[in-house]
Amino acid sequence: MHKSIAALGLASILALGVSQGALAAGEKVSVITPFLAAIATGEMIEAFKAKATEYQWTVDVVDTAGDMAAFASRVEDATTSGAKAIVLVSVDPAQIQDQVDKAKAAGVPVVTIDGAKNASTVLNVTSDNYVLGETMTKFLFDQIGNKGNIVRFFYSAHPGVHQRELALDAALKANPEIKQVADHYVAVPGQVDDSRAAMDAMLLANPGDGAINAVWAAWDEPGIGANLAIEAAGRKGIVIAGIDGNPQAIDLIKACSAYIGTVRQGFGEMANIAAGELNTILAGGTAKADELYAPVELITRESLGVSCP
Amino acid sequence: MTRTNLNRFGTLIAFVLLCVGFSIAAPAAFASPANVFNLVQQMATLAIVATAATLVMTISEFDLSVGFSASLAAVICFVLFGQGYDVWLAVPAALLVGIVGGAANGVLVARFGIPSFVATLALGTILSGFAFGLSGGQSLFQSVPDGFKSLARGDVFGIPVLGFWIVAVLGVAAFVLTQTEFGRRLRAIGGNAQAARLAGLPIVRDVIVTFAVAGGLSALAGLLLASRLGSVQHTMGEPLLLPAYAAVFIGTTASPTGAPTVAGTLLGVAITGVMVNGMTIVGVEPFVQKIMTGVIILVAVLLRRVGRAK
Numbered sequence: 001m002h003k004s005i006a007a008l009g010l011a012s013i014l015a016l017g018v019s020q021g022a023l024a025a026g027e028k029v030s031v032i033t034p035f036l037a038a039i040a041t042g043e044m045i046e047a048f049k050a051k052a053t054e055y056q057w058t059v060d061v062v063d064t065a066g067d068m069a070a071f072a073s074r075v076e077d078a079t080t081s082g083a084k085a086i087v088l089v090s091v092d093p094a095q096i097q098d099q100v101d102k103a104k105a106a107g108v109p110v111v112t113i114d115g116a117k118n119a120s121t122v123l124n125v126t127s128d129n130y131v132l133g134e135t136m137t138k139f140l141f142d143q144i145g146n147k148g149n150i151v152r153f154f155y156s157a158h159p160g161v162h163q164r165e166l167a168l169d170a171a172l173k174a175n176p177e178i179k180q181v182a183d184h185y186v187a188v189p190g191q192v193d194d195s196r197a198a199m200d201a202m203l204l205a206n207p208g209d210g211a212i213n214a215v216w217a218a219w220d221e222p223g224i225g226a227n228l229a230i231e232a233a234g235r236k237g238i239v240i241a242g243i244d245g246n247p248q249a250i251d252l253i254k255a256c257s258a259y260i261g262t263v264r265q266g267f268g269e270m271a272n273i274a275a276g277e278l279n280t281i282l283a284g285g286t287a288k289a290d291e292l293y294a295p296v297e298l299i300t301r302e303s304l305g306v307s308c309p
Numbered sequence: 310m311t312r313t314n315l316n317r318f319g320t321l322i323a324f325v326l327l328c329v330g331f332s333i334a335a336p337a338a339f340a341s342p343a344n345v346f347n348l349v350q351q352m353a354t355l356a357i358v359a360t361a362a363t364l365v366m367t368i369s370e371f372d373l374s375v376g377f378s379a380s381l382a383a384v385i386c387f388v389l390f391g392q393g394y395d396v397w398l399a400v401p402a403a404l405l406v407g408i409v410g411g412a413a414n415g416v417l418v419a420r421f422g423i424p425s426f427v428a429t430l431a432l433g434t435i436l437s438g439f440a441f442g443l444s445g446g447q448s449l450f451q452s453v454p455d456g457f458k459s460l461a462r463g464d465v466f467g468i469p470v471l472g473f474w475i476v477a478v479l480g481v482a483a484f485v486l487t488q489t490e491f492g493r494r495l496r497a498i499g500g501n502a503q504a505a506r507l508a509g510l511p512i513v514r515d516v517i518v519t520f521a522v523a524g525g526l527s528a529l530a531g532l533l534l535a536s537r538l539g540s541v542q543h544t545m546g547e548p549l550l551l552p553a554y555a556a557v558f559i560g561t562t563a564s565p566t567g568a569p570t571v572a573g574t575l576l577g578v579a580i581t582g583v584m585v586n587g588m589t590i591v592g593v594e595p596f597v598q599k600i601m602t603g604v605i606i607l608v609a610v611l612l613r614r615v616g617r618a619k
Contacts, residue, residue: 054607061595070548078588080338081335081589094540095448096539098458098462
């Protein structure tokens with residue numbers, strides 16, 4: 001038992017050592033997300049960290065891997081730890097309203113990136129998710145001539161992703177010749193593998209040419225998983241579109257795979273805007289608005305200058 | 310201090326050292342009243358789920374459905390709120406679902422002889438499906454009555470409301486396990502089920518009741534978690550499972566016999582809670598946090614086993 005005491009003591013000493021390094025730099029900004037495993041979220045956080053270095057902030061990044069209770073707890077920890085600001089990434093602050101209210105009451109400004117507007121936060125920088133969904137859906141439907149069968153990969157727990165799904169619902173209603181023959185609620189984390197497995201099953205359940213014409217992916221990673229399944233099965237005549245402008249998805253578009261389009265959100269730009277506004281806020285100013293949008297861009301074979309056989 | 314005392318109080322001493330270490334590392338933040346308040350709040354739902362796990366482990370079984378039950382109870386409650394039902398109807402209905410689900414686990418284990426690992430995983434997955442279906446996979450946070458939010462928020466005389474829940478639930482559980490005939494029967498079943506059967510103990514009934522109570526406690530934890538957050542996701546309870554059993558295992562290192570106890574479990578919950586909270590406050594990288602938490606659990610349990618072997 002002497003050794004277990006020593007082990008825990010060692011943990012404390014190590015924590016002490018690490019903390020000395022962390023506290024040595026400038027103002028501490030806590031960046032907290034439940035979805036660091038998602039490439040887009042990682043991209044936003046990396047861009048924010050790069051900008052924070054310019055401003056000489058110390059950034060603590062915390063990921064709770066989909067655990068919302070831990071997410072709420074870590075926001076509380078950040079509030080009491082003396083963070084100068086809290087940045088929440090890829091989450092609607094209304095899901096932890098009490099903790100966000102407490103941060104506000106403690107005078108700690110909360111900024112969300114790819115989140116949602118909230119009375120207790122000072123700024124949300126995002127893309128209009130409904131417009132993203134609408135843009136991608138219209139492109140995908142056009143590619144299959146506005147008729148045929150599609151499958152949907154979705155994740156309604158994320159409010160932004162749910163907006164994209166609502167755009168698909170509206171488009172399906174407006175295009176009665178397009179039928180949704182299957183759908184799959186994507187597991188996060190592990191979204192690529194999970195989507196590949198689901199697409200494997202969908203292909204088996206819908207054999208034959210024309211049984212599936214298109215894959216609607218609420219974001220790129222499920223689409224990448226679906227593409228793996230389609231390639232492995234050797235199925236032709238199925239196209240995929242997603243959202244986010246994930247570099248792997250863009251490579252697949254360039255490679256003339258089934259992946260034909262994605263709508264790029266300006267993730268880096270979102271993070272840059274958020275960091276710039278936060279710098280103003282920490283200097284005593286206010287953000288330009290309580291919600292700011294980064295530009296979006298449809299990426300296709302045509303826009304990339306790729307000609308496929 | 311004698312070797313016996315070290316064996317008995319070693320985990321508690323280690324917990325104190327951990328608190329002292331973090332207090333030195335971040336005196337203004339970690340040791341502040343606000344952070345102690347936070348810690349109590351953060352540990353409450355885990356403590357209740359871990360107590361459910363402790364009860365089931367006392368009879369030498371496992372309940373892998375605790376997190377799923379917590380999610381389903383919270384989802385049912387919020388769906389009922391969305392349909393305009395009052396707190397006084399929605400909360401009991403959600404708790405009842407947890408109890409019935411737990412009792413079903415008990416029937417599968419005690420009556421049909423299905424290993425608890427398999428039965429509770431299967432039933433938990435079914436509960437998870439219901440939670441998904443009822444919520445539509447969406448995060449629910451509308452139409453939540455203030456009365457429900459007050460279940461797990463705020464304080465009474467400076468003590469977090471969730472602290473009272475910890476005292477009430479764990480206090481009753483500890484009393485039942487140590488001071489009642491029912492508790493003694495559970496320990497007898499856990500010690501040697503065959504001998505308990507031959508002695509004429511009502512094993513089937515006791516196992517079903519134990520699982521039902523565990524299901525009810527899990528549902529309660531889910532409701533308190535939903536109250537604290539003000540939102541519900543259909544997977545929200547699942548991350549409670551592994552930390553709950555980790556807490557029970559750490560807690561067994563503080564038990565003279567190595568058997569699960571409510572007090573030991575509370576210590577296990579406190580250690581895991583303080584580890585994560587403290588390391589977050591002092592800015593330890595997330596990957597280091599995971600490694601250190603796992604190492605501490607492993608070292609504590611391994612050393613206990615080595616100590617007992619000697």
